[in-house]
Amino acid sequence: VTASIARPAVGCEASYAAFSFPFEVASPSPEVAAAVDFIYREMRAPRAHGSTPLRIEIRKRNEILELSFDGVTTASGGLGDILHQLDNELTIFLERARPRLYFVHAAVLAEDGRGTLLVGESGAGKSTTSYALAASGMGYLSDEMAAIEPETGRIHPYPRAICLKGDPPPPLRLPPGCLRTEWTVHVSPAALSAPIVKEPVSLDRALFVRYSPANRQPALRPLSRAEAAARLYQGALNQLVHPGLGLDVTLELAARARCFELLSAGIEETVRLIRQPAAP
Amino acid sequence: MVRPLDVPRRREGLHLREVDGEAVILDLHGERMHTLNPTAAFIFREIDGKHSAQDIWEAVVSFFDVQPRDAQRDTLSLLAQLHELRIIE
Numbered sequence: 174v175t176a177s178i179a180r181p182a183v184g185c186e187a188s189y190a191a192f193s194f195p196f197e198v199a200s201p202s203p204e205v206a207a208a209v210d211f212i213y214r215e216m217r218a219p220r221a222h223g224s225t226p227l228r229i230e231i232r233k234r235n236e237i238l239e240l241s242f243d244g245v246t247t248a249s250g251g252l253g254d255i256l257h258q259l260d261n262e263l264t265i266f267l268e269r270a271r272p273r274l275y276f277v278h279a280a281v282l283a284e285d286g287r288g289t290l291l292v293g294e295s296g297a298g299k300s301t302t303s304y305a306l307a308a309s310g311m312g313y314l315s316d317e318m319a320a321i322e323p324e325t326g327r328i329h330p331y332p333r334a335i336c337l338k339g340d341p342p343p344p345l346r347l348p349p350g351c352l353r354t355e356w357t358v359h360v361s362p363a364a365l366s367a368p369i370v371k372e373p374v375s376l377d378r379a380l381f382v383r384y385s386p387a388n389r390q391p392a393l394r395p396l397s398r399a400e401a402a403a404r405l406y407q408g409a410l411n412q413l414v415h416p417g418l419g420l421d422v423t424l425e426l427a428a429r430a431r432c433f434e435l436l437s438a439g440i441e442e443t444v445r446l447i448r449q450p451a452a453p
Numbered sequence: 454m455v456r457p458l459d460v461p462r463r464r465e466g467l468h469l470r471e472v473d474g475e476a477v478i479l480d481l482h483g484e485r486m487h488t489l490n491p492t493a494a495f496i497f498r499e500i501d502g503k504h505s506a507q508d509i510w511e512a513v514v515s516f517f518d519v520q521p522r523d524a525q526r527d528t529l530s531l532l533a534q535l536h537e538l539r540i541i542e
Contacts, residue, residue: 397488398473399489400475400488402470402488403477403488406477406479406486418468424470424472428472
């Protein structure tokens with residue numbers, strides 16, 4: 174009886190895990206549950222036993238959706254608003270749940286177990302580039318968040334659906350079966366035929382993406398360790414929880430990786446540059 | 454503007470790491486991070502609240518293969534930038 178009071182019956186419920194941390198999402202609306210599952214499908218996990226998973230509920234009240242995150246109502250609005258807020262809340266929650274990991278706002282792709290970080294501010298072209306790399310067959314770990322073990326440099330996957338702000342630039346096309354909201358287009362990495370990497374990979378390269386319409390050809394400009402560390406630090410999400418305000422771990426990670434500024438240009442040329450066998 | 458006899462001091466709240474001759478400065482108050490190339494890192498090391506700007510450019514002349522006039526100009530220029538960024542006072 175207590176359980177039924179604490180957890181009102183809901184229509185659809187699914188269990189997931191990120192960085193081995195379980196979370197459940199429930200909604201009485203099959204459409205909403207399906208949208209959430211579309212985004213986190215690659216993180217599906219058996220229901221946790223013996224531990225209390227994070228509980229997320231999305232209810233409908235007077236045609237407005239309401240997000241309850243860990244028992245606290247944090248947002249209301251349309252599907253796009255709720256999915257955006259859910260992603261934000263989940264990111265912050267996971268940073269706190271796994272404080273030993275060093276989180277960077279970055280996409281992660283991999284080839285032969287070697288991971289490439291794409292770090293960039295909003296609008297730099299990080300999502301488009303990671304979409305194009307995944308579509309070209311590069312292994313996909315995340316388009317949003319890199320969780321790195323400071324001691325080993327291993328990057329853990331966070332393979333949610335790729336989130337674009339709109340249709341990708343030609344010649345890229347969206348595969349069938351995307352999820353569109355008011356604000357975003359979500360693409361399943363499986364629909365791109367990208368190998369979805371579900372095991373950690375080693376940190377090999379860090380590319381700091383800068384897009385300028387003036388760039389005619391893409392280029393990789395080597396960065397010094399200090400410059401790379403400064404950029405990595407700026408893209409980090411939880412650097413201050415690490416000893417020494419995270420400076421030392423940032424420098425160590427910058428030393429592990431080959432670091433470049435990626436001056437992106439045409440998307441095909443940019444992908445070719447990143448993936449060419451002789452790429453630095 | 455920084456004058457030759459001014460004695461620059463590092464502001465409090467800065468966290469410094471040196472790597473490969475360069476420097477990374479975290480300014481928690483300004484919520485900014487700065488990188489200094491090897492020459493600028495050398496100059497920054499000389500900023501200790503005791504040495505004047507002139508002392509610093511003379512140290513640059515003795516350490517690097519550079520003309521005194523160039524060292525003076527570049528040192529004063531860097532100090533002015535650091536002052537503007539509120540890294541020194």
